[in-house]
Amino acid sequence: MIETPYLLFLGDAPDQLAAKVAQGIKDWRPENAVGQYRMDGCKADLGLKDMDLVEAREAGAKTLVIGVANRGGVISQEWKKVLVMALEEGFDLASGLHNLLRDEPDLVAVAEATGRTLHDVRVPVVDYPIANGVRRKGKRCLAVGTDCSVGKMYTAMAMDAEMRARGMKSTFRATGQTGILITGDGVPLDAVVADFMAGSIEWLTPDNDADHWDLIEGQGSLFHVSFSGVTLALIHGGQPDALILCHEPTRSHMRGLPGYTLPSLDVLRDTALQMAHVANPDCKVVGVSVNTQHMPEDEAMAYLARVEADMGLPATDPFRFGSGKLVDALAAM
Amino acid sequence: MIETPYLLFLGDAPDQLAAKVAQGIKDWRPENAVGQYRMDGCKADLGLKDMDLVEAREAGAKTLVIGVANRGGVISQEWKKVLVMALEEGFDLASGLHNLLRDEPDLVAVAEATGRTLHDVRVPVVDYPIANGVRRKGKRCLAVGTDCSVGKMYTAMAMDAEMRARGMKSTFRATGQTGILITGDGVPLDAVVADFMAGSIEWLTPDNDADHWDLIEGQGSLFHVSFSGVTLALIHGGQPDALILCHEPTRSHMRGLPGYTLPSLDVLRDTALQMAHVANPDCKVVGVSVNTQHMPEDEAMAYLARVEADMGLPATDPFRFGSGKLVDALAAM
Numbered sequence: 052m053i054e055t056p057y058l059l060f061l062g063d064a065p066d067q068l069a070a071k072v073a074q075g076i077k078d079w080r081p082e083n084a085v086g087q088y089r090m091d092g093c094k095a096d097l098g099l100k101d102m103d104l105v106e107a108r109e110a111g112a113k114t115l116v117i118g119v120a121n122r123g124g125v126i127s128q129e130w131k132k133v134l135v136m137a138l139e140e141g142f143d144l145a146s147g148l149h150n151l152l153r154d155e156p157d158l159v160a161v162a163e164a165t166g167r168t169l170h171d172v173r174v175p176v177v178d179y180p181i182a183n184g185v186r187r188k189g190k191r192c193l194a195v196g197t198d199c200s201v202g203k204m205y206t207a208m209a210m211d212a213e214m215r216a217r218g219m220k221s222t223f224r225a226t227g228q229t230g231i232l233i234t235g236d237g238v239p240l241d242a243v244v245a246d247f248m249a250g251s252i253e254w255l256t257p258d259n260d261a262d263h264w265d266l267i268e269g270q271g272s273l274f275h276v277s278f279s280g281v282t283l284a285l286i287h288g289g290q291p292d293a294l295i296l297c298h299e300p301t302r303s304h305m306r307g308l309p310g311y312t313l314p315s316l317d318v319l320r321d322t323a324l325q326m327a328h329v330a331n332p333d334c335k336v337v338g339v340s341v342n343t344q345h346m347p348e349d350e351a352m353a354y355l356a357r358v359e360a361d362m363g364l365p366a367t368d369p370f371r372f373g374s375g376k377l378v379d380a381l382a383a384m
Numbered sequence: 385m386i387e388t389p390y391l392l393f394l395g396d397a398p399d400q401l402a403a404k405v406a407q408g409i410k411d412w413r414p415e416n417a418v419g420q421y422r423m424d425g426c427k428a429d430l431g432l433k434d435m436d437l438v439e440a441r442e443a444g445a446k447t448l449v450i451g452v453a454n455r456g457g458v459i460s461q462e463w464k465k466v467l468v469m470a471l472e473e474g475f476d477l478a479s480g481l482h483n484l485l486r487d488e489p490d491l492v493a494v495a496e497a498t499g500r501t502l503h504d505v506r507v508p509v510v511d512y513p514i515a516n517g518v519r520r521k522g523k524r525c526l527a528v529g530t531d532c533s534v535g536k537m538y539t540a541m542a543m544d545a546e547m548r549a550r551g552m553k554s555t556f557r558a559t560g561q562t563g564i565l566i567t568g569d570g571v572p573l574d575a576v577v578a579d580f581m582a583g584s585i586e587w588l589t590p591d592n593d594a595d596h597w598d599l600i601e602g603q604g605s606l607f608h609v610s611f612s613g614v615t616l617a618l619i620h621g622g623q624p625d626a627l628i629l630c631h632e633p634t635r636s637h638m639r640g641l642p643g644y645t646l647p648s649l650d651v652l653r654d655t656a657l658q659m660a661h662v663a664n665p666d667c668k669v670v671g672v673s674v675n676t677q678h679m680p681e682d683e684a685m686a687y688l689a690r691v692e693a694d695m696g697l698p699a700t701d702p703f704r705f706g707s708g709k710l711v712d713a714l715a716a717m
Contacts, residue, residue, distance in 0.1 A: 182610040184641045241579040245614045248578050276620035276663045277515040281578045283606070284613030308517045311662075322658065329644075330609045 053145045053170050053235040054113035055083045058102060058137075062130055063090045064119045070095035072147060073118025076233045079208050079223075083235070085112040090129060095119065104133075104140040114170070116232055117146040124150050134158060138167045145170035147228030172231040173239050175251070182249035182288050184330065189259030192381060193291035194269040194340065195323045197313045199278060199306045201299040202342040202370070203269035204230055206377070209369035210295075211266045213378045220263040224255050226285065230268045240270055240281055248281065252288025264381060267291065273322055274314045275305050283326060290330045293381055294323055296364075299342040300354060316362060337380040339366040386478045386503050386568040387446035388416045391435060391470075395463055396423045397452045403428035405480060406451025409566050412541050412556075416568070418445040423462060428452065437466075437473040447503070449565055450479040457483050467491060471500045478503035480561035505564040506572050508584070515582035515621050517663065522592030525714060526624035527602040527673065528656045530646045532611060532639045534632040535675040535703070536602035537563055539710070542702035543628075544599045546711045553596040557588050559618065563601045573603055573614055581614065585621025597714060600624065606655055607647045608638055616659060623663045626714055627656055629697075632675040633687060649695060670713040672699040 059073040067074070077084045077097045086102035089095070102110065115137040121127070126134075126148070134144055134152075138161045146152050152169040153159060162169050192210070194203040207223055208230075214221035223230070225237025238251045256265045267289045271278030296319050305311035314322070320336050327334040339358050343351035351368060358366040365376035392406040400407070410417045410430045419435035422428070435443065448470040454460070459467075459481070467477055467485075471494045479485050485502040486492060495502050525543070527536035540556055541563075547554035556563070558570025571584045589598045600622045604611030629652055638644035647655070653669050660667040672691050676684035684701060691699040698709035 184609040184638075184644055241577075243578050244574075245576050245578060245581050245617070246574040246611065248613045249610055273616070273659070274662050276517040277582055278579065279620050279659075279662075280581045280613035280615075280617030282613075283616045284578070287609035287612050305517075311517055325655065326606070326612075329607050329612075 053232070054143055055235050056085045056112055057083050057114050057116040058104070058107035058112040058142065059084055059087045059097065059099065059118040060115050060133065061087055061089045061093050061095045061097070062117070062119045062121070063092045064095035067095045070097065070119045072229050072232055073097055073116070075229050076116065076118060079212065079233050085110045088115070088133070090133065104137055104142070108140055108142070113143065114145050115142040117144070117148060118232070121148055126150060126155055131155070131157065135161050138162055138165050141165070141167070143168040143170060145172060145232060147172045147232055149173065172228050173242055175239055175243055177254065179238070179243060179247040179251035179254050181246060182253050186331070187253070187256065187258045187290065188261060189263045189265065190292045190384070191256055191265045191267060191289055192293040192295065193267045193285060193289050194295045194297050195282065195286070195319065196269060196272045196297040197274065197316065197319050198272050198299065198302060199275050201297045202340060203297045206295055206297055206340040206369050206374065207266040207268050209374040210377055210381070213374045214264065214381070217378065219378070219382065220260055222263070222265050224265050224267045226252070226255070226268040226270055237268070240285070245280070248284035249288030252285055256289060269297070273326070274319070276308065276311070286323065286326050287330045291327055291334055292331060293335055293337045293384060294327060295377055296320055296323070296336060296339045297342070298339065301345040316358065320362070335384070336364065337384065338377040339364050340377065341366060341368050343368040343371055386565070387476055388568050389418045389445055390416050390447050390449040391437070391440035391445040391475065392417055392420045392430065392432065392451040393448050393466065394420055394422045394426050394428045394430070395450070395452045395454070396425045397428035398455070400428045403430065403452045405562050405565055406430055406449070408562050409449065409451060412545065412566050418443045421448070421466070423466065437470055437475070441473055441475070445475065447476040447478050450477070450481060451565070454481055459483060459488055464488070464490065468494050471495055471498050474498070474500070476501040476503060478505060478565060480505045480565055482506065505561050506575055508572055508576050510587065512571070512576060512580040512584035512587050514579060515586050519664070520586070520589070520591045520623065521594060522596045522598065523625045523717070524589055524598045524600060524622055525626040525628065526600045526618060526622050527628045527630050528615065528619070528652065529602060529605045529630040530607065530649065530652050531605050531632065531635060532608050534630045535673060536630045539628055539630055539673040539702050539707065540599040540601050542707040543710055543714070546707045547597065547714070550711065552711070552715065553593055555596070555598050557598050557600045559585070559588070559601040559603055570601070573618070578613070581617035582621030585618055589622055602630070606659070607652070609641065609644070619656065619659050620663045624660055624667055625664060626668055626670045626717060627660060628710060629653055629656070629669060629672045630675070631672065634678040649691065653695070668717070669697065670717065671697050671710040673710065674699060674701050676701040676704055
């Protein structure tokens with residue numbers, strides 16, 4: 052568990068996109084984002100107050116989160132200076148970078164000397180159990196996609212926010228690096244050892260109140276040959292009561308797999324539901340989340356209307372038109 | 385790659401079953417089994433020549449394989465004495481034990497001093513790639529089960545042996561500890577990190593001659609919630625051209641999962657085939673392998689006849705009645 056709130060480190064981000072982890076934290080957990088720390092030449096700006104380390108400390112920040120991708124997979128000496136100062140100022144550090152903080156001897160030495168913690172959220176720190184398949188109390192919703200990167204995390208985040216606003220009991224359950232940094236905990240599923248994947252998701256979504264919803268962050272796709280095993284472990288470990296189908300209609304092939312076409316929403320519905328019924332015979336597909344970012348608004352609305360008619364399910368783009376319809380569907384269960 | 389042939393270490397095995405890894409090596413790769421090493425009180429016997437280390441060395445053995453389960457997950461001091469002597473005598477050591485040889489400082493020290501290698505086959509030693517889904521030359525067959533431990537490895541081993549006897553080109557591809565020790569290499573799939581599961585199987589089954597068959601060792605089951613993700617990674621990484629359905633008809637619930645019933649062979653066929661078609665649209669289900677060990681022979685034969693009639697596929701128990709029918713089905717493709 053990473054201590055909040057955060058000071059968001061944007062470093063020398065070459066553009067806004069490079070700071071998308073920090074952007075996610077600011078969008079979804081603004082209460083965790085005390086301020087931003089930008090170095091000379093930083094081209095990203097979250098619109099938060101620029102703070103130095105002392106100011107952020109005084110404002111209550113506990114952890115400096117690296118909210119920016121580094122160039123070439125190297126933690127530069129310019130970054131190091133700031134990170135070392137942050138440890139000495141009393142901050143923990145949290146990072147989702149591929150190269151780990153714990154593999155940098157200077158950071159490790161300073162962290163030990165100052166008693167601070169280095170959080171590398173790409174690396175599991177829990178010994179997860181093997182899944183036992185026992186049914187758990189409370190309700191769970193999982194987003195499954197026709198492909199990777201079609202908006203599964205965004206969908207769950209948006210539903211969680213809407214449910215909190217309505218006073219429903221819900222928890223976003225992060226299964227990827229960005230989600231873990233946003234919320235402060237979760238399971239880095241893509242880095243879990245094969246035998247323990249489903250068990251890690253059981254661990255992440257334990258017994259809860261009967262009217263509580265876990266909104267589990269989806270990963271991969273049953274139809275993406277590189278990562279489908281991760282997706283099936285989520286479906287069987289998560290025991291979802293409700294599935295949301297996620298889709299990006301303009302994609303010509305599966306992400307990173309030229310020659311592989313996306314399944315239709317019908318095929319995704321039938322396949323995901325069949326697999327979900329193994330762990331939870333009562334699971335239902337309750338809605339469709341469409342990422343319409345590459346469609347003009349009238350085309351997007353027409354597409355959503357067509358999906359609703361064809362599938363007999365509520366369909367929305369939660370980013371563009373809100374997640375209300377999907378939350379209505381959960382509330383009706 | 386583990387150097388062959390082996391001296392099979394049976395230690396102080398309390399019974400024959402405890403030595404099942406050694407038994408597997410002797411059954412499937414007798415040419416790798418130069419002799420057996422038994423300590424005082426050993427209750428297992430493979431019917432191989434009992435040898436001490438010097439005799440085994442002179443007979444050509446390169447590696448001492450721990451072919452027996454240890455008690456209580458501890459490598460005892462009695463074992464240690466033999467293992468240290470073996471290293472000093474010039475043997476490498478190979479083990480599929482949960483507790484690793486490399487975690488024993490005395491063995492590590494002696495291995496370094498003598499220049500020998502400690503093989504812990506439970507731990508991946510290769511940096512596997514992420515699967516790219518590119519179609520590969522040559523043919524692949526995968527056994528998929530209604531449950532775990534229904535005879536998938538045995539089926540592939542038996543088919544491989546039959547194919548070699550017929551002069552067909554085939555390679556058994558091990559994906560578990562026992563298979564790796566038997567053949568000397570493979571992928572310990574249950575210990576591979578989630579993102580690289582499918583890629584490890586692509587790596588294991590590379591381009592080959594057009595008439596060559598990889599017989600891939602199956603793992604888990606699409607319907608076993610603890611391990612289903614591993615199975616799907618095998619299906620999508622392996623790109624099988626042929627699937628063999630494996631079943632154990634007397635089981636009342638999924639292994640280790642009370643309350644979970646086994647799927648029917650029809651459901652397994654349809655589900656596995658649909659998932660396999662994502663990676664290889666030409667994949668076919670070609671036969672059924674039934675583990676009839678808990679059925680009298682007449683009942684077993686009647687059951688197989690009924691499966692053949694119902695499924696329209698050749699069905700056999702490869703242990704009891706040979707794997708010829710399944711190999712015929714591959715040869716006909």
